[in-house]
Amino acid sequence: MREEVAGFEHEAAPPLARMATAVLALIGLLVSTYLSLYKLGVIGGLTCQVGSCEQVQASPWAEFLHVPVSLWGVGAYVTILAIAIVGLQPRHQHARWVPLALFGLSAAGVAFSGWLTYIEAYVIEMWCQWCVTSAIIITIIFLLSIPGLRQAR
Amino acid sequence: MFGRASARNPLPVKLRRNSVPRPAPERPRRSSLTPFYVILGLVLLAGIGVLVTQMRPKGGGDAVNQAANTPPLTNDQLQRVQGISRGKADAPITIYEFADFQCPHCADFAARLEPVIMERLVDTGRARYVFFDFPLGFKYSWLSSRAGRCANAQGKFWEFHAMLFARQQEWAFAKDPVEVWGPFAQQVGLDQAKFESCVRSDQFQKEVTESSQLGQSLGVGGTPTIFVNGRRVETPTSYAEFETVVRGIAPAAFSDAPATAAPAGTAPAAGGPAATAPAGTAPAAAAPAAGAPATP
Numbered sequence: 001m002r003e004e005v006a007g008f009e010h011e012a013a014p015p016l017a018r019m020a021t022a023v024l025a026l027i028g029l030l031v032s033t034y035l036s037l038y039k040l041g042v043i044g045g046l047t048c049q050v051g052s053c054e055q056v057q058a059s060p061w062a063e064f065l066h067v068p069v070s071l072w073g074v075g076a077y078v079t080i081l082a083i084a085i086v087g088l089q090p091r092h093q094h095a096r097w098v099p100l101a102l103f104g105l106s107a108a109g110v111a112f113s114g115w116l117t118y119i120e121a122y123v124i125e126m127w128c129q130w131c132v133t134s135a136i137i138i139t140i141i142f143l144l145s146i147p148g149l150r151q152a153r
Numbered sequence: 154m155f156g157r158a159s160a161r162n163p164l165p166v167k168l169r170r171n172s173v174p175r176p177a178p179e180r181p182r183r184s185s186l187t188p189f190y191v192i193l194g195l196v197l198l199a200g201i202g203v204l205v206t207q208m209r210p211k212g213g214g215d216a217v218n219q220a221a222n223t224p225p226l227t228n229d230q231l232q233r234v235q236g237i238s239r240g241k242a243d244a245p246i247t248i249y250e251f252a253d254f255q256c257p258h259c260a261d262f263a264a265r266l267e268p269v270i271m272e273r274l275v276d277t278g279r280a281r282y283v284f285f286d287f288p289l290g291f292k293y294s295w296l297s298s299r300a301g302r303c304a305n306a307q308g309k310f311w312e313f314h315a316m317l318f319a320r321q322q323e324w325a326f327a328k329d330p331v332e333v334w335g336p337f338a339q340q341v342g343l344d345q346a347k348f349e350s351c352v353r354s355d356q357f358q359k360e361v362t363e364s365s366q367l368g369q370s371l372g373v374g375g376t377p378t379i380f381v382n383g384r385r386v387e388t389p390t391s392y393a394e395f396e397t398v399v400r401g402i403a404p405a406a407f408s409d410a411p412a413t414a415a416p417a418g419t420a421p422a423a424g425g426p427a428a429t430a431p432a433g434t435a436p437a438a439a440a441p442a443a444g445a446p447a448t449p
Contacts, residue, residue, distance in 0.1 A: 019189045019192075022189070022193060023192060023193060023196060026193060026196050026197060026200070027196060027200070030196075030197075030200035030201075030203075030204065033200075033204065034203075034204055034207065037204065037207075037208075042208065043204075043207050043208060044258075044388075045258065045375060047207065052289075052290060052291050052292075054256070054257050054258070055255065055256075055257060055291050055292075055325065057257070058257035058260075058321075058322070058325070059322075059325070059326055060322060060326070088186060088189070123326070124292075124326045125292060126291070126292060
């Protein structure tokens, strides 16, 4: 009991980082949803001040395993958002699986976004500002998840 | 009460355990999550708001309204640049399209709507279709526009135009699109060597630039942008929607034809905005000068 109380006083994963993760995941989710709505034809065009968003979205690399990359993003961000919110609840704040899951998912996201950014830079030589935004978001989420790993030890 | 229990008369074990004086459990020093949920909610609401504003209005009504409210092009504007034309020069309807061969929307428009427009409006003599280059910022926007003009120089613009749009994915990301276009050129009956030499030169740069400048002067911002008898219309999502708009602008051209069966929601409403579009204001007489087939 005492340990538990002490645990509240010395939280291994700062809730602030987890809150920031949740907010970033929500922003990432909105960006992915925007791109998905475009891919599904609900939105007629993409607002794109920088780069060639629509051409990037039309490229063969905008799909992975026959599913639009943006939809993969929706799935990933929904999962990260859910884990971050669950991980903020007192019952799960010290659970080992929360920092591990956040680290694992965001690491996979960074690897995937890195590959897509490479494609944009060196293969199709066009940029999509929303894809870059998502890549930045997942990188920050990944960086925020690193200190939480101490809790998982 | 529990403090009075003596060693001689101990309290039952259960009570004793409860009676052990101990510090009251410290309240965990956690801040409330309410502000966090409020922030999350605000971000969500703002995001949904932005997404909703990005939704493109669908349905013919808006397109017809836009057509009715947009001032028609002036003769001067129409005569400044030559587009690439198809159809009868004296057709009552003139459709102008500003497009970019590398634009995905244009490829979609060319695949889904253009063939129907050609079949039902152009080939029947009701309309003339004029294509204008409006290269955007894609990697091969300008090159493909010039390639179209090179195909036009050999009299095969429309065949090559269809090929470029239909197989956009094959060249849009190629290192050297001209190599990809070579076989396309051959397939549509172009002299491949002549075509490639034309594309690799700077031929038709002037024409593409002028076409682009015309689009800019008309306020074209994206592609495809469509004008019907000089009036800008919302890019249609279906043929039925497009015909509704065209009938609103030039009803006389359809005096011999009943309305095309349109899907629910896209049929013209009697007395609706389509009926208020001022007929006869379109500079049809001036159109041939602009839409005459481009000279090689």
